[in-house]
Amino acid sequence: MSTTTAALRASLPVMFGYVPLGMAFGILFQDLGYPWYFATLMALLVFAGAAQFMAIGLLAAHAGLLEVAVATLALNSRHIFFGLSLLSRYRSRGWKKLYLIFGLTDETYSLITSTAAPGSSRESDYYLALTALNQSYWVVGSTLGALLGRLIEFDTRGMDFALTALFLVLLIEQWNKLREPFPFLLAALCGSVALVLFQEQMLLVSIALSVVLLMLRYFIESMQRRPMGRP
Numbered sequence: 001m002s003t004t005t006a007a008l009r010a011s012l013p014v015m016f017g018y019v020p021l022g023m024a025f026g027i028l029f030q031d032l033g034y035p036w037y038f039a040t041l042m043a044l045l046v047f048a049g050a051a052q053f054m055a056i057g058l059l060a061a062h063a064g065l066l067e068v069a070v071a072t073l074a075l076n077s078r079h080i081f082f083g084l085s086l087l088s089r090y091r092s093r094g095w096k097k098l099y100l101i102f103g104l105t106d107e108t109y110s111l112i113t114s115t116a117a118p119g120s121s122r123e124s125d126y127y128l129a130l131t132a133l134n135q136s137y138w139v140v141g142s143t144l145g146a147l148l149g150r151l152i153e154f155d156t157r158g159m160d161f162a163l164t165a166l167f168l169v170l171l172i173e174q175w176n177k178l179r180e181p182f183p184f185l186l187a188a189l190c191g192s193v194a195l196v197l198f199q200e201q202m203l204l205v206s207i208a209l210s211v212v213l214l215m216l217r218y219f220i221e222s223m224q225r226r227p228m229g230r231p
Contacts (some may be wrong), residue, residue: 007129022141030149103131133139
């Protein structure tokens with residue numbers, strides 16, 4: 001199986017989520033009155049689904065450049081944790097590594113950590129194919145939505161559920177690979193605590209809390225495996 005074919009098969013669940021979700025973004029963005037190709041440019045140059053949806057509200061409210069930059073940084077800061085865990089996997093150099101860093105999304109991270117490259121392929125090429133395919137789905141969806149938004153008026157309520165369904169599929173894939181309940185129970189606990197106590201920063205707080213507790217567990221297990229009497 002070729003690298004591209006394997007990446008295409010692995011990324012199909014992302015395609016079924018990104019295309020309709022990208023269309024929803026394109027339609028909503030078109031309502032702001034910008035040319036349709038601005039949605040395509042955002043998908044190409046920004047490629048951050050949640051941040052792009054947030055940008056619609058900020059642009060509609062005529063927010064300043066600094067406000068947009070700070071809000072986007074806060075929302076996407078969760079990728080810091082993703083990126084740190086992929087340092088050992090991203091061995092490419094030059095533009096390939098830069099693109100892999102730019103194109104990292106929640107869904108791409110899930111595929112990279114839950115699927116493997118075919119036997120005859122290099123991991124770096126497989127990761128590059130996954131990232132490029134996932135962005136292409138988002139670009140196609142955003143462009144189609146922007147074009148349709150110019151021609152047709154229809155109710156978009158409920159379209160954002162595609163993202164929730166996509167995350168459920170990725171969660172199942174992670175479970176099929178790990179088969180260990182602890183990370184999932186910990187994530188559910190941290191998410192619940194963050195939702196109750198830090199609603200506005202729920203995602204960032206839940207990720208940070210999960211990382212801290214996982215590091216604490218690793219430290220405790222390392223201490224327990226260390227031979228007695230050895231510094």
